[in-house]
Amino acid sequence: MKPFTYERALTPAAAAGAAAATPGARFIAGGTNLLDLMKLQIETPAHLIDVNGLGLDRIEATDDGGLRIGALVRNTDLAADARVRRDYPVLSRALLAGASAQLRNKATTAGNLLQRTRCPYFYDPAQACNKRAPGSGCAALGGYSRQLAVIGVSEACIATHPSDMAVAMRALDAVVETVQPTGTTRKIAIADFHRLPGDTPHIETALEPGELISAVTLPKPVGGRQVYRKVRDRASYAFALVSVAALVQEDGTGRIALGGVAHKPWRVEAAEAELPRGAKAVTERLLAGAKPTPDNAFKVTLVERTLGAVLADGRN
Amino acid sequence: MKFDTPAADNPIDQLKIIGQPVSRIDGPLKTTGTAPYAYERHDVAPNAAHGFVVGATIARGRITALDTSAAEAAPGVVAVVTAANAGPLKKGNNNTALLLAGPEVEHYHQAVALVVADTFEQARAAAALVKVDYAPAEGAFDLAKAMDGAVRPEKGDGMGGAADTAVGDFHGAFAAAPVRLDATYSTPDQTHAMMEPYASTAAWDGDRLTVWTSNQMIEWGRSDLARMLGLPKDRVRLISPYIGGGFGGKLFIRADALLAALGARAAGRPVKVALHRPLIVNNTTHRPATIQRIRIGAGRDGRITAIGHKSWSGDLPGGGLETAVNQTRLLYAGAHRLTAMRLATLHLPEGNAMRAPGEAPGLMALEIAMDEMAEKLGIDPVEFRVLNDTERDPENPDRPFSQRQLVACLRLGAERFGWSRHNPKPGQVREGDQLIGMGMAVGFRNNLLMKSGARVRLDAEGRVTVETAMTDIGTGSYTILAQTAAEMMGVGLDKVRVVLGDSSLPASCGSGGQWGANNATSGVYAACMKLREEVARTLGFNSKEAVFADGEVRAGNRAVPLAQAAGAEGLTAEDTIEYGDLAKRYQQSTFAGHFVEMAVDAATGEARVRRMLAVCAAGRILNPKTARSQVIGAMTMGVGAALFEELAVDTRHGFFVNHDLAGYEVPVHADIPHQEVIFLDETDPTSSPMKAKGVGELGLCGVGAAVANALYNATGVRVRDYPITLDKYIHRLPEVG
């Protein structure tokens, strides 16, 4: 870990302003991802801005019947919130499928969205990685890639975004609210928030330098049967091989988002039109153009089968 | 004490304290966090500086330039140790590669430097400033590709046995057998993944070195560390009283101990070094991958006529085999037999012992093969094993087994587990969206005899202190040694204190190969026999007649408090158990029947264990509670081995990619539901005066195959390549819907 300076921000605008003004500054929330990466010197911020005191830790109803989740709401609290459990159960389930109770107690909404990939080569500073060291190459291509992405990949990077929470939020059409260093705020649809790797895999989101996440809003509940199905080798405490967030209505329409397959939560609205024709048809659209490696080609089959089980569950 | 005739009745047979389910006497220290581990010895090595290891980033080649100037100039840095300034270093007898590289690099993450600084954070930050240039060399990293060039090692199996054995005419008998199996299996490289990292604190006093470390084998460690540093053995003291797991990884001196010693010499003050987690996998040893070909021929009656097992594994030049065929030499009958082991050169990190080396991967293959054979024959898998049981070493029929209750393990296990509900046709049982299957396998592991010494002291309060360089790797050594001394001296457990893990104490067998319990307690037994004689002589008793009970010594109608014998000075006795040729005359082994029920999600293929049972026959069980803990821990490890543990090899760059606990998955609580362990009543008078054998590895042997067989029984898809992850069979599961 490199020495760094530290400050506690008092308002969101001040936090964003300080971040823009201090070279090498990063926000720190729960620290469950950032600190690990700093210990390995994969992240080497010169300055940390602690955002835990910004008062962004409330969940409140919005005027249009939705929910605004403060950026600092802990994963545990969000999963346990009565309104979330009642109206957005897919989100609750996705959160509880992630990490461990101890980590969820610390992990925040914003930090979860911004957690970095679990590609093993990203974690080994001796290996080429365009995400960690832009332009150095990608050791995962042609290497061990069982966990990595099958769709939306590029020649530069085949990493996945590891969050469970974000997959549910994608299915719920969440909106990320931010405060920019100038103090202005903006809203970013979750679909546009995470980026595909392209040839700049180190740029992972639509956030601009210094921009702070203040909240995530969920639109009015849409009901339906809500499932989060996470498939992994061991029963707990592991990232998804693939995961499916599904909102299925009684008339058979619905929404599907996938985790573990791409550099962002993966959703193709057009594929949802195929729902009446079943999992195979949906998967074909969802994963059209997939470019799996020999190591992870099974994920395509696994998505179809998992989706099949999720859809069948509702019929029984 | 020389043990060369089978044990007769002795004080241990009273079973007042031995054989009781006593809780671990070191338990409170562990649960309160006060057991001092090697990295935490502030009490004895204050003001220690912190060392951080820099690992090589190539698999093979040479260091062409090593620039430590930036690291040396970094805040807090006290010293930087490299091969260039460390002085002459010898390779340890128990190591294959050097623990400090330079200029040659033998494997990925082999240490190239140690940065020593005032704080851990400073050392870690400065370590990143060490600049190393390499000239990489080509290497062989893929066992499947290297196996054609594999050779029969000159040093045999590395444990005194041959690499190859043959009895009768295997090829003829196999060709003639009406029912045949010829299948190839593979097991992956595995890492020990113990909780406590490799860690040491070292301090010099002139030319005397003390190392507080985490090591299973004090005596091996002391000799090897002295050898590496070119010191006489008596200048080195190793202290390792508490070990947070070793599983064979800590049988030997590793880089933490050597570099802490070198760092302390360079820094002129104590230095502590823990290998950081991402370094451990490639820096230290691992269980090597195997490819195993098994051929079994049998008559239609189910009797095996031919059994052949050949195994390939790889290691660095000068390394050894994973002895995966060894159990096949002893486990089943059959007149025509063949076993062979071949060693390929691989430039991956050093392969070496991991819990039940040889048998663990060997049985993972053999016991699937037996399952396949039973199915071909249309015989129940339990019955097939019973049918091919043998009371004698099948390669050497003059040698009977000292005890062999395998059939009893299987019969009792089948009954308790409800094996009669096992459907021999796979893929038939479904509960909702789960495919249910049952599987079983045999567990087998030899009993090993090692000489072991101890000293016992009796003080004026009637308290007994046991001192031996034995180790407790979380197994319960403290407790069973205390039980042994209490039983022998006729005192309560509260009167016994046990001091372990210090090379200044009498040399002991250490912990490994499931030999620790039987041999270390026998060493204490020997010392206690001597002490009893001393006590009897002092008190004027005939030692043959004296009874030691309730803190007294009694004979006829005379009873004297034990404490009285001690006097103000106390009494001390020391002895070592040594063995004659009983283990040559009798084959001493331990046996188990493992039974597993699995549920496999019919859609996603996720495989989860539902329940497990092990029935073990392993000599006298010294403490059913600690023994059970050993077995359930081992069963858990077996589940990991079957279902997800695998070091993924990058065959381009020559290293294990998933080198942390996020990438290398071991079972978590949710993976391990109901486990049951039954020990058969058994004493083995040929093994030692304790009549005990080991269980710590037996509990693992065969479990992987039992899981694999249950998974097959659930799905109908046979996978012969471990770990059996869902990607290997999902495309063959029934349609979803």
Ligand SMILES: Cc1cc2nc3c(=O)[nH]c(=O)nc-3n(C[C@H](O)[C@H](O)[C@H](O)COP(=O)(O)OP(=O)(O)OC[C@H]3O[C@@H](n4cnc5c(N)ncnc54)[C@H](O)[C@@H]3O)c2cc1C
């Ligand atoms: C062992 C382990 C297992 C895990 N398993 C899972 C799992 O199964 N599923 C899963 O989804 N996750 C898992 N995680 C990841 C976990 O969910 C994340 O570490 C956590 O959500 C991050 O939140 P945090 O508040 O601690 O973020 P931090 O570590 O504090 O920050 C993460 C990033 O977000 C930035 N940031 C934080 N707050 C803001 C803000 N308000 N505005 C802008 N930027 C901000 C930081 O600068 C940093 O770059 C696991 C983590 C660990 C360590």
Ligand code: SF4
């Ligand atoms: S896949 Fe992405 S994160 Fe992984 S090594 Fe390649 S560039 Fe780095």
